Amino acid sequence: MSIRSSLVAGPMGFGTAPLGNMYRSISDDEAEATVDAAWEAGTRFFDTAPFYGAGLSEIRLGKALSKRPRDEYTIATKTGRLVLDELDDPNTRSFGEKGNIFKDGRPNKIAYDYTADGTMRSIEDSLKRLGVDRIDYVFIHDLAKDFHGDAWIEKFQEAQKGAFPVLDKLRDEGVIKSWGQGTNKVEPIEIMLELDSPRPDGMLLAGRYSLLDHASALQRLLPLAVENSVDVIVGGPYSSGALVGGAHFEYGKIPERIAHNVTKITALCKKHKVPVKAAALQFSLAHPAVVAIVPGASKPERIAEDYEAYDFQIPRDFWSELRSSGLVASDAPLPGDA
Numbered sequence: 116m117s118i119r120s121s122l123v124a125g126p127m128g129f130g131t132a133p134l135g136n137m138y139r140s141i142s143d144d145e146a147e148a149t150v151d152a153a154w155e156a157g158t159r160f161f162d163t164a165p166f167y168g169a170g171l172s173e174i175r176l177g178k179a180l181s182k183r184p185r186d187e188y189t190i191a192t193k194t195g196r197l198v199l200d201e202l203d204d205p206n207t208r209s210f211g212e213k214g215n216i217f218k219d220g221r222p223n224k225i226a227y228d229y230t231a232d233g234t235m236r237s238i239e240d241s242l243k244r245l246g247v248d249r250i251d252y253v254f255i256h257d258l259a260k261d262f263h264g265d266a267w268i269e270k271f272q273e274a275q276k277g278a279f280p281v282l283d284k285l286r287d288e289g290v291i292k293s294w295g296q297g298t299n300k301v302e303p304i305e306i307m308l309e310l311d312s313p314r315p316d317g318m319l320l321a322g323r324y325s326l327l328d329h330a331s332a333l334q335r336l337l338p339l340a341v342e343n344s345v346d347v348i349v350g351g352p353y354s355s356g357a358l359v360g361g362a363h364f365e366y367g368k369i370p371e372r373i374a375h376n377v378t379k380i381t382a383l384c385k386k387h388k389v390p391v392k393a394a395a396l397q398f399s400l401a402h403p404a405v406v407a408i409v410p411g412a413s414k415p416e417r418i419a420e421d422y423e424a425y426d427f428q429i430p431r432d433f434w435s436e437l438r439s440s441g442l443v444a445s446d447a448p449l450p451g452d453a
């Protein structure tokens with residue numbers, strides 16, 4: 116079943132990496148209040164992963180959703196990392212280019228595993244942490260250079276023999292609705308979409324289809340997704356917060372060239388009285404391959420801002436000037452394009 120046809124309430128999802136204490140520690144109550152705010156605003160699609168705080172995001176999300184009827188929402192989680200019982204020193208561990216963004220998460224060790232057995236175990240563990248009887252979408256997490264360096268190709272091959280056929284089978288048997296990859300990089304998705312088998316039906320592409328960064332996804336990944344009827348969910352539509360006043364880009368400090376582009380986009384938004392958040396969300400959703408967005412938030416009040424941005428009527432002149440000014444790629448579809 117496609118993601119497009121199984122989403123319960125439209126394209127606005129909620130990305131729960133911040134509930135795993137990403138960048139900063141939040142309380143259980145704040146985490147629950149943020150999920151409640153998303154639910155009350157109408158969100159019925161939630162994205163999580165074992166990686167987000169070594170299970171903390173799944174546990175908190177599961178608890179917050181336990182008061183809601185299971186048929187009324189869809190949930191995505193990831194495979195590729197097992198959360199072990201063994202403990203680690205959270206202050207010294209590092210995750211590739213991402214450093215240690217979850218140092219305030221649970222202290223459990225995390226082990227990469229893209230094999231068939233590891234995939235099954237990961238799903239079973241996620242079901243337990245979430246406290247649900249099924250998961251709708253499963254994305255193989257970070258099968259890419261940013262976490263594995265040059266060894267990512269070997270990891271991809273491990274998944275080709277292990278995770279890919281297992282998830283294909285689970286989808287064909289109706290155990291899950293859809294599967295694919297969840298990654299910050301375009302290459303592993305492009306390679307997968309060019310293979311004859313397996314047959315993924317959805318991808319979570321994070322950070323690579325935002326106002327600040329979209330040119331490479333437009334070249335191959337998104338046209339291939341349209342051609343193969345593979346649905347794309349956009350993660351990180353605010354470029355980790357950099358676009359909208361946050362302190363991070365790509366999980367780290369905001370580089371100068373990015374800050375410069377943010378200033379230009381912000382000035383254009385101001386000129387047309389358009390909230391930057393509105394431009395960000397509506398830009399990501401304008402590509403025909405994109406079926407959902409999962410902005411992240413660690414505070415309940417962000418949710419209302421997100422919905423205002425989603426509903427905001429942006430004048431045509433703003434989009435025309437965004438394109439003519441060269442702030443977005445000339446081939447990026449924009450809302451209102453014929």
Ligand SMILES: NC(=O)c1ccc[n+]([C@@H]2O[C@H](COP(=O)([O-])OP(=O)(O)OC[C@H]3O[C@@H](n4cnc5c(N)ncnc54)[C@H](OP(=O)(O)O)[C@@H]3O)[C@@H](O)[C@H]2O)c1
Nearest residue numbers: 130131132297321350351352353354355356361410411413
């Ligand atoms: N490999 C993958 O599969 C992958 C990778 C990355 C992301 N994802 C998914 O995509 C989701 C979203 O990604 P993301 O959370 O990294 O990035 P994002 O949605 O681009 O941005 C979220 C960040 O923006 C900040 N923000 C929002 N409104 C703000 C405002 N008015 N002022 C200042 N800051 C503001 C939030 O801060 P607060 O914390 O203060 O609310 C939060 O840190 C993740 O949660 C995850 O579900 C998946």
